[in-house]
Structure formats: C-alpha cells, structure tokens
Amino acid sequence: MRLRGSAWLALSSFLISSILTGAVRPRYGGTLTVELSTAWPTLDPAAIQTALSIPIAETLVRVSSHGETEPVLAVAWQHDPDFKRWRFSLRPKVTFHDGEALTAASAAPSLLAVLKQKYGEVSMEAGGQALVVQADHAMPELLDVLALPSAAIVRKSDASPLIGTGPFRVASWEPGRRLMLAAFDGYWGARPYLDTVAIEFGAGRGRADLFDIPVGPARRILPEGLAMWSSEPRTLVAIAAVNAQPAQLQALALSIDRAPIVNVLAQHLGDAAFGLLPQWLSGYAFLFQSTPDVTRARQIASQLRPAAMTLSYPASDLFLRSVAERVALNARDAGIAIQPMPGGNGNLHVNLSMLEWPLESADAADALKRIAEQVGAGDRARQLDPAKPDTLYQFERSLLDEYRIIPLVHLRESYGIAPRVHFQPSRSDTFHLHLEDAWVEK
C-alpha cells in the first residue's frame, strides 16, 4: 500500500509538531479536555466511527494503517488451510475494568454475535486462554472482522455503561453530553500518561486541549500555536444512483468539477475522489483520475433530454448540502437539471442520493466489499481476492463504469491540538489518534 502525498503531508505535520515539542519529556498525570462536535448517544464501540481512538475496549487484533494485522488481546492465532477453523491464544493477565480476568469464555460472547452476523452459523470453543472459532465455510477475512470496533471484547454490567480491557475506564457517562475517562491502573500494557480525559459533546468552542474540526465550507481559523492532526481519508462522499439512467449519470459524472468541492467546500480536508477507495488504501486510485468534460456531458445530455432529477442529502449535514448544490450547479452547465433536496432514500421521488461511507476497514478488499454491498453489488464482491490487487481494480472499475455510484471526495478527520498536548510519536497508526499516547504539560 502506498500513502498519498497529502496523507504524508498530514502525518508529517503531526510529526513535525511532535519533534518541535520533543524536548518535553512525557509525564504522567493531568487531564485532557476534549470537545467533539458530534454527540455520542451510546458508548457501543460499533456505533462510534471516529478517528479519535477512545481506548475503553479492545479487539483481539487490529489492522495498522499499512494494512498489517497486529496482536492486541490475542497474542497468537492459527488457522487451518481452509480458513474454517481458527485458534486464538488470548493475552494472559488481562483484566477487565471491573477486575474480572479476560478468558476465552469471557471474550466469546462479544465475538459470537459479530461472527454470526458475518458468517452465520459459527461455533466457539473456549478453554482457558484458548479460543477456537469454527465454521462450515471458509473465513479468510476473519482477522479483518475481528479488528472491527464492533468486535471489541466487552462485558455487560449494570455498574458501568461499558466495561472493557482498554487503558481507560469509564468514570462517568452522560449520554450525548459528557464522558469522563480515567486511567486504568490494571491495564495489561503501559499505563496511559493521562489520569483523566474529559470529553464534552456538542461544545465546539475550540477551547479544549483537543477538538475536532468538522468538514464543511465554514472556515475555521485555528488559534495561533495550535496544531492540526488529520487522519488518512476515511470517509467517501459519493452520489448513489437511486432511480436514474446510466447515461444521465455518465453526463453528470463528466460535469462534476471535484477541485472546488475539495478546496472550498471541504476546506482542503479531503482529496478529490475519482475512485471508491482512497489512494492510500487501494494504491491504484490515481488510475481513475480524470478532469471534468462539460462539453461531452452536454452532448450526452442533449441526446437524452433528461428530465429533472432530485438529489437528496441528509438534512442536518451542511457539508453534503453544499456539495449537492455545487453538483447541481455543475450539472446545470451540462444541461442537466438537478434539484437538491433534504431527505433520504425513503423519498420515492429521489433520483440521486448524496451519502457518506465511512471506510471502517483498513483493508482495501473489505472496504470495497462494504461499498459494493451498499450499492447492491455485494454478490459480485465476494469473489474479490485481497491478494490480487488487479481484481480489486477491475471490480472497482466495473462499479464506476456502471455509474451506480459517483465518488466525489475522500474526507479526512481532523483535530485541533493545543500546544500543551503531546502524543507519543512511535505508533505507526495514521488512521487513529490514540488518547493513550497523549500527555499534557503541567
């Protein structure tokens, strides 16, 4: 996998920031204040899709930004040649936040629901720290599934909304308003530097040590001295065809100028998307790059004489609204009438739908499969071979040529970081910002 230039730029900016503050030695203690513009209604790991890693619960394995599987709660794993039987050895001396020891038996319930949803009938055998997963069919991408947040190992308890094994435990939780985390002294790894993390939701005043920068045309000027961290592009913004002719969609795709969308509407917090997967994930996205061809689009439209189309967008998302309006403006230049309208796919009169797809997986094949399932091509995606990038390219090319989906932009997730906040630069994950690596000056 290759990192695109802009991703490297973001990463290097963070590294430079770290280097600049490298003279400051990490210390324990202190509280990190965080402001997040989007409220969390729940602490369910599966429902939290953010680049800011809140390490309360952990998975058996994780996928690095380079696509490599790394051990977390599982220290080793083996599988048979058919990928039908997997055996995991769990990390010893790991305890949950409530003091309960992590065993195969305590981990199995969290995994079983996820695996059954993914593979159907799955059996588990738990013995001590050994956990065996077996199915009648092959599970070659099981590690990717187990790396998903939804596969985090948690315990159910009335005493706490979420009990995991991560470096932070939940100290208090007011759904949608405030989350207080405290360092888990019994963490199996190194204790986090911070004593507590106070997260405020919906504040958005930029006075915290760490705050997110929402993507959108509203320009946010960071106060002097603050650093910005941006993740790799992790969200695809695209137009999904609901009820439109392919030729109409072709004309529309040719008319769209993505540069203004990225530079102005997304405020450079993303990359123009010509393919479904970002360059850092697929490595071949540059092959889809193109320029707008309004003349060609107008020719196609003039032959079609298309009726006016509607383009829906989530009513509360100002960014997608602005993108929809820009797309409509570009389309008008090609002679295609598009009426942006707030709403969803439930509207019978919707021809096109503006959507965001979070790229949950750092694995290209898995991410592509998920997108394919969203546009009704999930069956064809099952034949994808992660080991053969050309099959991914061919499959993505076919999806694009069918105009079922028109990619527009890959968005990054960005955060503003106060000068007193530092992150340990050793971690190679550029996909997440890990709170357990942060410390604050006095």
Add this chain to the structure above:
Amino acid sequence: MSFRTKVFLSITATVVLAVWIVAAVVSTLVTQSFERRDAQRTAGIVSQYRREMGRRGEDVARRVKAVADSDIVQRLAVNFNGPVDSSQYYSQALALAQEQSLDFLELVGPDAGIISSAEWQARFGYKEDWIAQPTDWNAQMAFLKKEDLADGSALGLIAVRSVKAGDGTLFVAGGRRLDKEFLDSLPVTDGVRVQLYRNFEPLAPADALVEEVRRQPREQTRVSGAVTETAIPLQGREGQLLAILLIENSRAELLSLRQYIQTTAGAVGVAGVLLGLMLSFWTASRVTRPLRDLASSVREVAAGNWDTRASVSSSDEVGQLARDFNGMTEQLREQRDRMIQAERVAAWRELARRLAHELKNPLFPLQITIENLQRSRDAAPEQFDEVFRESTSTLLAELGHLKTIIGRFSDFAKMPAPQLEPVDVNQVAREVMQLFEAQLRAPGQPAIEIKLQMEAYPGEVRADPDQLRRALRNLVLNALDAMPQGGTLTVRTSRHDNKVALEVSDTGQGLTPEECDRLFTPYYTTKLHGTGLGLAIVQSVVSDHKGTITVQSEPGKGTTFRIELTT
C-alpha cells in the same frame, strides 16, 4: 278620468321628473367627482410606490457601499494578488449579507469570477461577466436584475460598488429580493394591494392589463369593477422587461361612499316623490274642490234643487265661475218662480174656466127653471103647482149635479195619506173589474170586451188597497170613456225584478203626444164633461206609493197606462 286625477297625475309626473333630473345630475356629479378622486388617489399611490422603490434602491446602494467599505472586503482588496482562494471566503458573502440585511451579495474578483456568493454559495468560481463591463459602478444607482438561484430565479434590486484591489478591481454586488415579502414591507395603504408578476417565469393566469403591459411595456391604468389597476413595467439596466408591478387600488370605499350618497339621494328622491304625491294630492284636491263643489251644485240644480248655491272661496277664475253659476241659478230660480206663478195663474184661470163651465151648465137650467116658475106664477097660476113640482124636481136634480161637481173637487183637494199594507195586485184588479161588469152588460152600453191578463205570481206590494182600487177604477173609467163605440179593455199585471206592473189598455182613438204631455195636469181633460181630475188623482196615488205611471199611445191605436209599484 276625473279632473282631480288628471291634476294629480300631472303634478306627480312633474315632481317625479324633477326629482329624477336632480338625482341624475347629483349621481353624475358625484360619479365624476369620485372618478377624479380615485384617479388622484391612484396616482398618489403609484407615486408613493415609485418613491419607495427609489428609497429602497438608495438603501440597497448604501448597504452595498457599507459592505464594500467593510474591513473584510478592504482586507481582501489589499491582500489581493492573483486568483483568490474562495475557500477562505466561501461563507463571507453570506455573513456580510446577513450583517447588512441583504438578500443577495456577491464578491466578484477582477476576472469576474465569484469569490463568494450569499444567495448561491455553491456558485463560487463562476463568472459574472456583466459586472466586469466598463461601468462606473460607484455612480450607478440600484437597478433591477434577474438573479439566478439554486432553486430558480428571483428578482432583485441590485447595487454594485467597486473596490480598488491591486491592479484590478474587486466588485461587491448586493441587493434585496423583490418579492412578496419586499412588497409587504412597503408602507401599507388601506385598500391597496400590490402584486408582482415576474416576466422571466411562466406567469400564473394573469390579469389582462398585465398581459397588455407585457406586450407594450409602459405604465397603464385601468378601472376594473371595484378596483383601479395600475401596471408598472419594471425594467432592467438594459431596458428588458423583468417584472410588472400591479397596484390594485380598491375603489370599494369610494364606491361605498358613492353608493351611500346615491342611496341617500334615492331615498330623498323617493321621499320627495312621496311628498310630491301627497302635495299633488293635496293640491289637486284643493284646486279641484271648488270645481267639485260647483259640479255638485250643478248636479243639485239639475236634480231640481234650485236653491243650491256654489260656495265661493276664492277670487280666481274658479271663484268667478262659482259666482257666475250662483247668478245663473238665481236667474233660473227667478224665472222658474215666475213660470210657476204664471202656471198658477194659468191653472187658476183654467180652474175658473172649469168651474165656470161646470157650474154654468147646472146654473143655466136652474135659472130657466126659476124664471119658468116666475112666469108660470104670473102667467098661469093654475098650472103653478105642477110647474112648481116639476121645477123643484129639476132644481134638486141640478143642485145634486152641482153638489157632485163640488164633491169631486173636494175629493181631489182632500187626498188622504195612503195606509200601506201588503196588497195582491191581481186581487185588486179583479175586484175593480167586477164592479164594472154589471155596468158594461147593461143595455145600451157600447160592446166592450174585457180581458184580464194576470201574472201567475206577481207578488205583493205595499199599498193602500182603497187608493189603488180608486186609481185603477179611474183608469178603467178613462178607458171606457175612450171607447164610446166599443172595443177591448185589457187589464194586465206583470212582474219585473222587484217591481209589479199594472197596465190598463183600451182600443180607443188614442192620444196625440201633446195630449200625453198634459194628461196628468189637474183639470185637463179631452172629454166634454170631464173634470180633468181623474188622471191627476191616479198620478197622485201612484206618486204617494213611490211608484211611476207612464202612458203609451198613438192616435187610432188606443192607449195603455202602466203603473209600476215596488214590491
């Protein structure tokens, strides 16, 4: 049609005509006055809206100027160096527009590219070529312009101001939307409705005046029912028709006032007509009353009331007529009195003649007899006794004759009042005719045939039976006297409605018309030895019974007397 009715109708027609003329004149004057007032009001409203549009244009220009002078725009102009990164200014136009309460605002670079747009944010980077044309925008007033929006088009009152930016010029184009809200924000005048028809979109079923102005873009005014419509073409900088402002000025108030005045005038007119009717009625009555009195007096005089006098209540022609009428009746009455006097003299002469005649005939034999007695006593005393007996017998007979004559006159003079009772006319007729049967059958009497033609049920009349029999007897005697050579005597009864008729007919020589006119005159007779009282007595009896008696006769064909009595 009576004279009073004619006078009444004439006066009424005059009054109604006068009232109608007055009402028509008042209505016409009121209508003209109101039309002038309506035209003035409409012109005032149109002028007010024009002034207000001008004022709003100045306001827009001032706000756009404020944007151009703002720190943000000035900083943008100062820092201007080549193509502008719209990402820094994407929302700037919207913020500035909200700050200045502008609906439209665009920051346009020297290359005519939109840096930031408030009304259509997504349009950044697009060109506004019209704004880069050589124009001294800072000297330009606000103008109308069609603004393209994401959801269509809108009409805007736009002003443009330029800001020096490096070697180029930065343009600030802003304005306010000219829509219903804008119209609603204009000063409201009661009864005025303003509508805006935009010319760059399909018009709703529009007013005919709007269509007319679309064809010929010039201000036009038309009165339509209760509304005065004025259509004002709104044109852009290059004279293109962008919209039509339709000002509807309600005439309801004026119409209501006019209606009120006309209704009041109508009511007054009706009252005037009613008053005129009463006045004309009174006038007609007052004017014609002397004439009616005079006519009544004339009828009274015609009915025989010669003492009637017309009242003289004025000195005008009618009063003179009444005085002349009174003079005339006075003269007529005097002439009548003189005539009555003459008739009385004539009657007395006739009576004297009759009396002389009637009395002379018996007196002459009396004189002869007495002279014969005197001669007999002197000449032949021996025969005196015989002559005395014969003479006294003659004297008694003649004295009896005189007594009879005197008795008749006495009877006529002493006609008693009738004693009315139900009487069967047929019965009376039969009784009377029975008295005459023996006389008619006596030898030597002329052959007279009697015919009784009685109505089966004539009914009873209220009459004095003795007087009725006497009258009938006189008529029968009169008929017998008219037929000395014999003939046919017919007595007939009949009934017609509430009257019973009794007729006595003879077949004698008949009477001449002159004789008929005098038949009922007392002491008039056509007979040698008649007293002339028989038919006078009959007429007196009939008159006392409120009946009538008529005679129908022709010479040679007999005579019929007909008595009619009311049942």
